[in-house]
Every structure is written in structure tokens, then in C-alpha cells.
Amino acid sequence: xxxxGVARLGLPGLFVLAMASPLAGQGVVQDxxxxxxxxxxxxxxxFAALTIPQVDSTNQAVAWxxxxxxxxxxxxxxxxxxxxxxxxxVGFRQFAPGGxxxxxxxxxxxxxxxxxxxxxxxxxxxxxxxxxxxxxxKHGVADRPPMPLYLPPGYGSYRLKAGYETTLAGSRxxxxxxxxxxxxxxxxxxxxxxxxxxxxxxxxxAGTRSSRRSPDSGEYSKxxxxxxxxxxxxxxxALEGVFRVDHAVGLGGRYELTAGRIYLDxxxxxxxxxxxxxxxxxxxxxLGVQMQLSEVWREFGLSVAxxxxxxxxxxxxxxxxxxxxxxxxNGASLYAEITRSVARNMDAAxxxxxxxxxxxxxxxxxxxxxxxxxxxxxxxx
Amino acid sequence: MRRLLLHxxxxxxxxxxxxxxxxxxxxAAVSPQAVVESRQAxxxxxxxxxxxxxxxAARVRDEWSQLLEQHAAASRANDRDSVRExxxxxxxxxxEKSRLEQAWRSSQELWKEAGQELVVAIDDxxxxxxxxxxxxxxxxxxxxxxxxxxxxxxRRVESELPEVPLELEPMPEVTIRPGDTPxxxxxxxxxxxxxxxxxxxxxAELDQKIEALAQRQRREQNRRDFMTSRERFGxxxxxxxxxxxxxxxxxxxxxxxxxxxRIEQHRELRGEVEMRMLELSRKAxxxxxxxxxxx
Numbered sequence: 001x002x003x004x005g006v007a008r009l010g011l012p013g014l015f016v017l018a019m020a021s022p023l024a025g026q027g028v029v030q031d032x033x034x035x036x037x038x039x040x041x042x043x044x045x046x047f048a049a050l051t052i053p054q055v056d057s058t059n060q061a062v063a064w065x066x067x068x069x070x071x072x073x074x075x076x077x078x079x080x081x082x083x084x085x086x087x088x089x090v091g092f093r094q095f096a097p098g099g100x101x102x103x104x105x106x107x108x109x110x111x112x113x114x115x116x117x118x119x120x121x122x123x124x125x126x127x128x129x130x131x132x133x134x135x136x137x138k139h140g141v142a143d144r145p146p147m148p149l150y151l152p153p154g155y156g157s158y159r160l161k162a163g164y165e166t167t168l169a170g171s172r173x174x175x176x177x178x179x180x181x182x183x184x185x186x187x188x189x190x191x192x193x194x195x196x197x198x199x200x201x202x203x204x205x206a207g208t209r210s211s212r213r214s215p216d217s218g219e220y221s222k223x224x225x226x227x228x229x230x231x232x233x234x235x236x237x238a239l240e241g242v243f244r245v246d247h248a249v250g251l252g253g254r255y256e257l258t259a260g261r262i263y264l265d266x267x268x269x270x271x272x273x274x275x276x277x278x279x280x281x282x283x284x285x286x287l288g289v290q291m292q293l294s295e296v297w298r299e300f301g302l303s304v305a306x307x308x309x310x311x312x313x314x315x316x317x318x319x320x321x322x323x324x325x326x327x328x329x330n331g332a333s334l335y336a337e338i339t340r341s342v343a344r345n346m347d348a349a350x351x352x353x354x355x356x357x358x359x360x361x362x363x364x365x366x367x368x369x370x371x372x373x374x375x376x377x378x379x380x381x
Numbered sequence: 382m383r384r385l386l387l388h389x390x391x392x393x394x395x396x397x398x399x400x401x402x403x404x405x406x407x408x409a410a411v412s413p414q415a416v417v418e419s420r421q422a423x424x425x426x427x428x429x430x431x432x433x434x435x436x437x438a439a440r441v442r443d444e445w446s447q448l449l450e451q452h453a454a455a456s457r458a459n460d461r462d463s464v465r466e467x468x469x470x471x472x473x474x475x476x477e478k479s480r481l482e483q484a485w486r487s488s489q490e491l492w493k494e495a496g497q498e499l500v501v502a503i504d505d506x507x508x509x510x511x512x513x514x515x516x517x518x519x520x521x522x523x524x525x526x527x528x529x530x531x532x533x534x535x536r537r538v539e540s541e542l543p544e545v546p547l548e549l550e551p552m553p554e555v556t557i558r559p560g561d562t563p564x565x566x567x568x569x570x571x572x573x574x575x576x577x578x579x580x581x582x583x584x585a586e587l588d589q590k591i592e593a594l595a596q597r598q599r600r601e602q603n604r605r606d607f608m609t610s611r612e613r614f615g616x617x618x619x620x621x622x623x624x625x626x627x628x629x630x631x632x633x634x635x636x637x638x639x640x641x642x643r644i645e646q647h648r649e650l651r652g653e654v655e656m657r658m659l660e661l662s663r664k665a666x667x668x669x670x671x672x673x674x675x676x
Contacts, residue, residue: 113613152614263600305607333617347606
């Protein structure tokens with residue numbers, strides 16, 4: 001499974017090489033950032049995760065967290081009417097938790113992402129723009145601790161996307177088809193993890209209206225409406241003797257504004273999910289708000305992001321609707337970060353984060369609260 | 382428990398949305414049709430002035446090229462009288478040439494500013510013409526026609542606007558020819574010193590542009606860092622089931638020329654201008670030395 005995962009992770013890499021080899025030497029590092037930091041976090045709650053077999057008697061845990069990461073954006077080719085871009089992101093986190101009764105845990109978490117994106121204008125951009133994208137994401141956890149210190153389980157996901165965008169009645173209209181496979185690669189002692197394996201196809205249509213405030217400063221406002229159809233299969237989840245298949249439709253809108261020192265992004269969407277099992281049928285909605293204020297005081301910048309997600313089942317049931325722990329019912333998060341440049345190619349950031357997740361059927365919940373200090377170095381700045 | 386959750390998230394959302402109300406109020410106080418008409422008139426006027434200035438500068442530049450050719454021919458033929466006469470003409474016409482070229486650059490800047498203001502006004506008007514369901518068929522047709530007309534004006538203006546060239550004109554080769562008098566050599570030295578002063582102002586202008594672009598780049602990098610750091614380990618995911626494949630933004634979201642590349646282009650140009658400044662300063666000093674250090 002691991003070898004298979006690594007091989008799949010390499011596919012977009014081969015795609016990059018194949019596309020880039022005829023134009024070797026023309027690559028441009030658009031951005032490269034190496035980051036390191038320390039954080040202190042606290043968890044509370046009685047939430048039970050089906051995919052975490054260990055149970056500890058505590059409802060509270062704390063941890064010191066050390067983190068390293070690197071992120072780069074590379075313009076492999078850039079011509080007047082086409083471009084090929086790769087994004088690479090890797091990160092590692094080491095936890096030193098306290099508060100558990102059974103033993104001392106030493107969780108380690110890593111994440112890796114590779115995305116390649118090809119864009120081509122059709123008929124000099126008068127007809128529209130084609131976009132093709134391949135993404136591989138890998139997330140791994142070692143020595144996963146009991147709840148309430150919730151760490152998402154390890155998985156690999158692979159995604160292919162193709163889209164077309166054109167101008168219709170003064171707006172940008174786009175149609176995108178995405179296929180994704182997520183594999184949780186469960187070890188023998190943790191077969192429940194395979195319940196989360198998923199294959200998805202998503203068709204999304206969107207319309208965007210932009211209004212530029214000042215072309216040179218990059219100020220603009222943008223309104224986007226989108227609708228989607230999503231088809232999900234869960235090949236390891238048998239509900240009433242049949243593998244689970246979900247169909248969902250979604251509608252949403254997004255407002256984005258860049259004006260002066262302010263950036264604002266408000267995102268709302270709703271989903272209606274049908275399944276072969278009445279237990280997994282629900283309505284869900286999300287609200288996301290992100291805001292950034294640069295030079296809020298002297299050279300300090302402030303970024304805030306919040307999200308709220310609510311789910312309601314269509315049919316009352318005594319049984320669990322989905323997989324507890326990975327598929328909760330309601331959730332909210334709030335993150336705030338203060339940044340300041342401390343050298344020509346180095347920024348310092350102090351971040352506070354809060355998250356709460358809960359279920360409707362048992363009133364179980366967990367909260368996570370923490371703060372950390374990070375340094376980000378850009379060698380190419 | 383759920384009430385607490387909703388209350389907390391709702392308060393956070395209201396706090397975040399509060400600045401939006403103020404911003405909308407700033408943006409709303411406009412009369413779109415009148416603004417478009419007045420800005421279009423200003424744009425056409427600025428465009429006409431810039432075109433006239435371009436023609437005037439081109440005419441002088443052509444004459445200058447002819448004079449340079451005559452000067453080269455006279456030098457080759459060792460016709461000292463003609464060379465002297467031509468240098469006198471250069472000296473006489475140089476201020477006019479500089480003035481006309483400066484006037485052309487200034488008029489281009491004004492044209493560009495007027496164009497950008499018109500683009501913003503049209504964008505705003507188009508925004509307000511978003512079709513409504515309650516209007517009559519005739520009104521809808523009128524608005525559609527107006528919409529298309531505005532859109533075509535917008536595209537025309539965007540295609541017409543002058544691009545500020547990110548390359549330097551070839552540097553003329555200035556040499557001391559056999560038979561040049563000290564006065565002529567000194568004149569050439571002054572010409573080069575004038576060019577050095579122009580380059581110095583260009584460096585200052587480029588520094589301003591680089592600084593503005595760098596500030597914008599830093600804002601975008603901070604935003605990307607904040608987002609990536611939460612996405613990397615799934616901290617941003619609120620696990621309510623059926624995770625959607627992440628739908629990235631449409632193609633138009635990504636800029637055609639990344640800001641990093643634009644900064645690099647401006648830096649390269651600045652480096653080239655500085656090199657020319659050094660070279661011309663050194664040469665002007667050498668010419669002054671050869672001319673006997675006159676003022």
C-alpha cells in the first residue's frame with residue numbers, strides 16, 4: 001500500500017518532467033518559503049472516533065508541537081498563451097503530548113502535496129481558457145494518540161481536473177469536471193479506517209463577475225455563484241448489505257474584495273446529500289470568512305479565518321449516521337495570525353487557533369485551542 | 382452546546398463582516414452614467430493630446446537621425462566646417478528634442494491614468510447593469526445594448542492604452558572624432574551628463590514601482606502562507622462528512638504575468654539603467670579630461 005501510494009504520488013511528478021523536459025532551463029521559481037515554529041495546544045472533549053481504537057480515561061490533553069515545512073511554486077513554462085505551473089508543499093509536525101493516563105505518546109504527522117496546472121488560451125483567449133490539473137496529496141500519522149487529541153488519519157488522495165472558462169454576457173463562466181480518489185490505507189489492526197476510502201466525481205458550473213477598482217494596485221471585487229453535482233462511492237462502507245453511494249447537489253456563492261489594505265473573502269454553500277441508505281441522507285451548509293489587514297499597526301499584518309459548518313439528518317435514527325470522528329455533524333473554527341517582516345527575506349508569525357467539532361446524536365464534542373510562533377524564510381526574495 | 386457553537390461562530394462572522402459595510406458605503410456613492418461619460422471625454426482628450434505629442438516627438442527624432450547621418454558622413458569626409466555647423470544645430474535643437482520627448486512621456490502617463498479611471502467607471506457601470514427579472518422586455522433589450530456597447534468600449538480602451546516599455550532604447554555611441562575641438566568634446570560630455578540625469582530619474586521611478594509591487598507581493602504571500610499553513614495538515618477542515626474535492630479557482634484568478642516576474646523585470650531594467658549611468662558618467666568624465674576640464 002505504501003509503495004503504491006508513493007508511486008501514485010510520483011505520477012504528477014512524471015507529468016511535470018514530461019511537460020517540462022523540452023523546455024528545460026526555462027523554469028522560474030515564483031515563490032519558495034521554508035518555515036519552522038513551535039506551538040502549544042490543548043484539547044478537551046468526549047468525542048469518540050471509530051478509527052482510533054485506543055481509549056484513554058482523560059477528557060483533556062495538552063501538547064507542545066514542533067513544525068517544519070517547505071512550499072514552492074514553480075513556473076515551468078510561461079508563454080503568452082499557455083503556462084505550466086507546479087506547486088510543492090511538504091511539512092512535518094512532532095507532538096509532545098501530556099495528560100494521557102495509559103502511556104506517553106509521541107505522534108508525528110507529515111503532509112505532502114504536489115499539484116501541476118496547465119493552462120492554455122483558446123483562439124488567443126477570445127474563445128476561452130482550458131485548464132488541466134493533476135494533484136497528489138499524502139498525509140501520514142505515526143503513533144496516533146487517543147481522543148481528545150484528534151489528528152486526522154493518514155491517507156493519500158489523487159485528483160485530476162479539467163475545466164473550461166469563457167466570457168458570457170460580461171461574466172466569466174466556467175465548467176469543471178473533477179475526479180478524485182482517496183485511499184486511507186488501513187493497517188491490519190485498524191480496518192475501520194478503510195471505511196473512509198472514497199471515489200468522487202464532481203461537476204461544477206460557476207459564473208464570476210469582477211470589478212477592478214484600480215488596475216495597477218490589483219484592487220478588485222468579485223462575486224461568484226456556483227452549483228455542483230457530486231457523485232461519491234465508498235467501496236468499503238456497506239450499508240444494509242450494499243456499498244454506500246451518495247449523490248449530492250450543492251449551491252453557493254463567494255464574495256471577494258481587495259481594497260487598500262483590506263482583503264475579504266466570504267464563502268457560503270449548501271449541500272443536499274442523497275444516499276442509498278436513509279441514515280446517510282442530510283442537508284449541510286458552510287460559511288467561511290477570511291480577512292486580511294496589512295499594516296494594521298506599524299508593519300504588523302493581521303489575518304483571520306473562520307468557518308462554520310452545520311449538518312442536519314433528514315431521517316431520525318438511533319444508529320450512527322456516518323463514521324464518528326472523521327464525519328462529525330457541526331463544526332466551527334477560528335484562526336488569527338499576526339505577521340511582521342523581521343528581515344528582507346524573513347517573516348515572523350504568531351498564530352492563535354480554535355476549533356470545535358460535535359455530533360448531533362450523542363452531543364459528544366472536542367475542542368482544540370492553541371497558539372504558536374513561526375518563522376518563514378524566503379531564500380529567493 | 383450547539384447554541385454556544387453557533388453563538389461563537391456567529392459573533393466571529395459579524396466581527397469579520399463589519400468592515401465590509403463601510404467599504405460598500407465608500408463604493409456606492411457614484412452616478413455611473415455621468416461618470417462614464419465625463420471620464421470617456423477626458424480619456425479621448427488625453428489620447429488625442431498624447432497622439433499629437435507622439436507625432437511631434439517622432440518628427441524631431443527623425444530630423445535628429447538625419448542630422449546624425451549627415452554628421453557621420455561629414456566626419457568620414459573630414460569636412461570640418463560641416464561638422465562644426467551640424468554640432469551647432471545639435472546644440473540648438475537638443476533642448477527642443479528633450480522637451481518634446483518629455484512632453485510625450487508625460488502625455489502618455491496622463492492618457493494611461495485617464496484610461497484606468499475610465500476602465501474603473503465602466504466596470505462599475507457594468508456591475509449595476511446586472512440583468513434584473515422585473516424589467517420589461519424593451520428595457521431589457523435597451524440594457525443589453527448598453528451593456529454590449531460599454532463592454533466593447535472597455536475592450537477598446539484596454540487594447541489602446543499605452544504599455545510602458547520595459548526595455549531601454551539603444552544607447553547612441555558617442556566618440557571623440559579626430560579634429561573635434563575642446564568645445565565640441567565638452568558639448569558631447571554635457572549631452573552624456575544630461576542622459577545620466579535622466580537615467581537617475583528613471584531609477585527613482587523604477588524604485589517606486591518595485592516598492593509598490595513588493596508591498597503587493599508581500600500581502601499576497603502572507604495570505605498564501607496563512608492559507609497553506611492551515612491546509613497542510615487539514616487544520617482548516619471542519620469534518621462534517623463527504624469532503625468535497627477541493628475546487629480551485631477558475632483560470633482567470635491567476636495573473637497572466639506573476640507579480641514575482643514583474644518585479645524581476647523591473648529589477649533587471651533598473652540594473653541595466655544603472656550600468657548605463659556608470660558607463661556614461663565614466664565616459665563624460667573622460668571627455669571632460671580630454672577637453673581640458675572646462676565647465
